[in-house]
Amino acid sequence: MEKILLAIAVIAVVLGIKMIYDARPIVKKYFSFGQENEAVARN
Numbered sequence: 001m002e003k004i005l006l007a008i009a010v011i012a013v014v015l016g017i018k019m020i021y022d023a024r025p026i027v028k029k030y031f032s033f034g035q036e037n038e039a040v041a042r043n
Helices: 002-042
Strands: none
Touching: none
C-alpha cells in the first residue's frame, strides 16, 4: 500500500514540475503579447 501511494506521489511531483516548466514559456509569450499591446495602445 505504501509503495502504491509513493508511486502516485512521485508521478504527481514529476507531472507538476513538467507542467510548471511547460507553462513558463506559454506565460512568457502571453505576457510579452500583453506588453506589446499595451505599448501600442499607449502610443
